[in-house]
Amino acid sequence: xxxxxxxxxxxxxxxxxxxxxxxxxxxxxxxxxxxxxxxxxxxxxxxxxxxxxxxxxxxxxxxxxxxxxxxxxxxxxxxxxxxxxxxxxxxxxxxxxxxxxxxxxxxxxxxxxxxxx
Amino acid sequence: xxxxxxxxxxxxxxxxxxxxxxxxxxxxxxxxxxxxxxxxxxxxxxxxxxxxxxxxxxxxxxxxxxxxxxxxxxxxxxxxxxxxxxxxxxxxxxxxxxxxxxxxxxxxxxxxx
Numbered sequence: 448x449x450x451x452x453x454x455x456x457x458x459x460x461x462x463x464x465x466x467x468x469x470x471x472x473x474x475x476x477x478x479x480x481x482x483x484x485x486x487x488x489x490x491x492x493x494x495x496x497x498x499x500x501x502x503x504x505x506x507x508x509x510x511x512x513x514x515x516x517x518x519x520x521x522x523x524x525x526x527x528x529x530x531x532x533x534x535x536x537x538x539x540x541x542x543x544x545x546x547x548x549x550x551x552x553x554x555x556x557x558x559x560x561x562x563x564x
Numbered sequence: 565x566x567x568x569x570x571x572x573x574x575x576x577x578x579x580x581x582x583x584x585x586x587x588x589x590x591x592x593x594x595x596x597x598x599x600x601x602x603x604x605x606x607x608x609x610x611x612x613x614x615x616x617x618x619x620x621x622x623x624x625x626x627x628x629x630x631x632x633x634x635x636x637x638x639x640x641x642x643x644x645x646x647x648x649x650x651x652x653x654x655x656x657x658x659x660x661x662x663x664x665x666x667x668x669x670x671x672x673x674x675x676x677x
Contacts, residue, residue: 489669490667492666555600
């Protein structure tokens with residue numbers, strides 16, 4: 448079956464540009480997560496949605512980062528005024544449900560590699 | 565604090581030999597533990613998980629992991645390594661209080677012919 452898809456796979460931006468990264472979760476998955484993976488490191492949590500509600504955005508590194516999931520399916524991670532330190536792979540994951548201290552398996556997309564020049 | 569440690573940056577093993585990739589964790593409450601594998605320019609692929617029940621968990625591609633509560637460990641194992649197992653492996657723990665996966669730094673597995 449179809450997995451989590453992300454687009455674009457690669458994005459090169461000039462410093463100061465705005466970018467938008469898209470995530471299509473597995474159909475029927477209620478929970479959606481965004482992670483940031485710097486080179487040579489493990490993924491780090493950015494934000495979490497339950498349907499259309501953003502329940503946790505504690506991992507967003509600055510107010511330049513914004514995420515939405517308006518209809519409870521597709522999600523977009525937007526980065527305004529990109530900086531070189533934003534260069535990383537941005538991973539999206541979805542699961543059937545993750546709440547109340549329990550979780551189903553999170554399935555990851557291929558990621559978007561963002562390079563800020 | 566919730567954390568995951570993968571003490572080895574790289575593990576080298578000869579094809580056909582058993583392999584172990586180590587993981588220890590620190591989390592309050594009952595841990596949900598996961599192993600993922602990442603190939604170059606690919607996302608994370610789920611291998612296996614421990615939620616409850618038997619301490620030995622079997623997963624994809626012949627991998628298994630043993631949950632040890634007293635040692636707070638969840639080591640990944642495979643009886644006979646393949647060259648195609650060469651990849652980056654991540655251990656993760658679900659932090660229910662924070663609704664997120666916490667990942668280790670990763671261990672690169674190199675299987676030599």
